[in-house]
Amino acid sequence: MPKSYIKRILDARVYDVARETPVDRAELMSRRLGNRVWLKREDLQPVFSFKLRGAYNKMHHLTPEQRALGVVAASAGNHAQGLAMAAGRMKVRATIVMPRTTPQIKVDAVRDRGAKVVLRGDSYDEAAAHAAVLVEKKGMTYVHPFDDPDVIAGQGTVGMEIVRQQERPLDAIFVPVGGGGLLAGVAAFIKYVWPDTRVIGVEPEDAACLKLALERGRRAVLPEVGLFADGCAVAQVGKEPFRVIKELVDEVITVSSDEICAAIKDIFEDTRSIAEPAGALALAGLKLYCEREGVQDEDLLAIVSGANTNFDRLRYISERTEIGEQREAVISVTIPEQPGSFRVFCAALGRRNITEFNYRYVDKGSAQVFVGLSVVPGGEDLARLLQVLEDKGYEAQDLTDNEVAKLHVRYMVGGHAPAGLDNERVYRVEFPERPGALAKFLSGLGQHWNISMFHYRNHGAAYGRILAGVQVPHGEKGAFEQVLAQIGYRYWDETDNLAYALYLGQRDS
Structure with missing residues (x-):
């Protein structure tokens, strides 16, 4: 019976090498969710993991x-x-x-x-x-990583510390799940001491072996396992952990990779520490639980289980964070291919913060624009925007949940200039990043010159950067650059740039 784990946990020999990690109040997250959110900091262990x-x-x-x-x-x-x-x-x-x-x-x-x-x-x-x-x-x-009573008991000391460190029982504890050893150990101790506290496992939706086992009433093997949260990339929950979990754990929640990325950012903003994807699983589940249940003024704790991730993976995590928080939408919009159409479209978006703008001239009919922009979480704001664009005569598609668009297409919009695109000049522009700065640039260009290529991405830096192709007839370069000077942003003429010639300019016939 799971009660047999209590003595095992109390007698567990861990502190020769492990430390008792703190439980920190996540102040920013608490205010945002309207609950008291706590983080059990297992990322602070000597090996940065429980x-x-x-x-x-x-x-x-x-x-x-x-x-x-x-x-x-x-x-x-x-x-x-x-x-x-x-x-x-x-x-x-x-x-x-x-x-x-x-x-x-x-x-x-x-x-x-x-x-x-x-x-x-x-x-x-x-x-x-x-x-x-x-x-x-x-x-x-x-030495099994999770399917062993001594290993489970060692992980259960996390639950023992939580009980010792909290002034009163928590309303819910969220625990990341791979093979189930941590969840089984924590649940065994917590449910013995605080039987009314909800213990909730959290899995990546592409590695949800516990969810599968609970649905079938027995352990089963996932045909495929996602590797983003590599610390929880397990195809089958452990036999011994499952025996404990099915009796004691209240439920299991699954979260997406984007939601995990958002939770990594949340942990960083509250602690200035960077959790690995598996380490942020529990907080991602906590956030989803709050949204689903509408709970307020409760004590909720997430175990930050680890902080071992490659530095270069942070590029991907940062890219997906805003979408994971439902604060960025990705849309595709068809606009007329004519001078001034960019400016008119930008005005239709209003004062929204544009995070990305990708476009390449194709023909004289219409233009397909790939746009990333900030929205209010919840979905209603994006729905209103799409309706506004439709009312103004634009054809717009929501690509926010389209993996191909987010992973690949956003970086592939472009290609060589088609035949018949005359007088294209290329400028690189840099400006202080602030709301309305992109609209100022487009408005400043007016309607005299046609934009044939456009790339902009807001990276959260102090300066925004644009690469734009503009059809400037011979003899009008001076007038065009005078307009750029009036806008007041730094710019460079990159028409003769080798990279542009190789990948974006017109091919020699």
């Missing part, structure tokens, strides 16, 4: 003979670091099998702690299959 707890507790329970033969594990990274640190502390040889998709920062961290790393397969399950081979061949002890 996994150290379960790994060390399991190592502590091994016999001297088992330690002498060495240990092996399969892990996407965080369990690997925890086991490597635990093995190093106990002077035990450790071999870690990691999927080839594991972020390099995690691979390097495991090697730096003295463990041998073997990269095998593209998922946790493929890595685990190879680890099983090593156990059979070499007699090593397999």
Whole structure:
């Protein structure tokens, strides 16, 4: 029975290497949601993840003979670091099998702690299959990342600390789910001490193995597993965790990658720390729960489970954050291909903050414009905007949930200038980023010259940057640049730029 875990958790040996992490009040998130939001900061562990707890507790329970033969594990990274640190502390040889998709920062961290790393397969399950081979061949002890009572008990100390650190029972606790070890351990302790507190698991919607198991009433294997939240990329929930979870956990919530990205930003704004995608899962679920249930003035806690992510992944996370918060919409709009049509269209958008504007001349009929712009979360604001555009005679499509548009098309709008596009000159423009700055530029150009290419993206920097192609007949360059000077933005003539010639300019006939 799950109650048997209480003594295991109380006796768990974790603090030789792990630390008791704080529970921080997320002030900004609390004000936004109208609840008291707390963050359990497991990202502050020595290996930047809670996994150290379960790994060390399991190592502590091994016999001297088992330690002498060495240990092996399969892990996407965080369990690997925890086991490597635990093995190093106990002077035990450790071999870690990691999927080839594991972020390099995690691979390097495991090697730096003295463990041998073997990269095998593209998922946790493929890595685990190879680890099983090593156990059979070499007699090593397999330290499972989640499907082991000692590991679960070690992770359960997170729940024990939460109880000790809070003045009163929480209304709900949100726990990230991969294989289920953390959720099982936390639920076992929390439900024993605070039976009325809701314990809610949170999974990526493309790796929802627990949701599948609960729906079917038994464990099942996902045919495919998304890898964005690599720390939770597991195809099947653990047998022992599921036994505990199905009895104690109130529900499981699934969230999208965009919602995870938004939660990473939320954690950063409240703590100035950067969670990994799996580390922000619980907060993403907490936010979705508040929206769904409409709860107010409650105590809600999310476990920030880790902070191991590659720095270059932040580019993608930042790009998707505004959409994840429903604060950015992506639309495609058809406008007339004629001088001044950009300015008129920009006026139809009103005083909205435009985050992206992509366009390339195709023919003399109409123009297809790819636009990103800020909206009020909830969907009603975007619906009103689309109706306004329709009323003004524009054909507009919402591409906000279109993965192809968000991942690829937004960067591919363009191509070489078509035959018949005469007198195109290219200018790079830089201006202080503020609402209305883009509209000022378009209005300043007037209706005399036709815009044949346009790219703008608001990156949140102090300065905005535009690359524009404009049809300027011979003899009018001076007049055009005089208009640019009157607008007052810095500009550079890039008509002879090699990159423009190679990828955007007219091909030689």
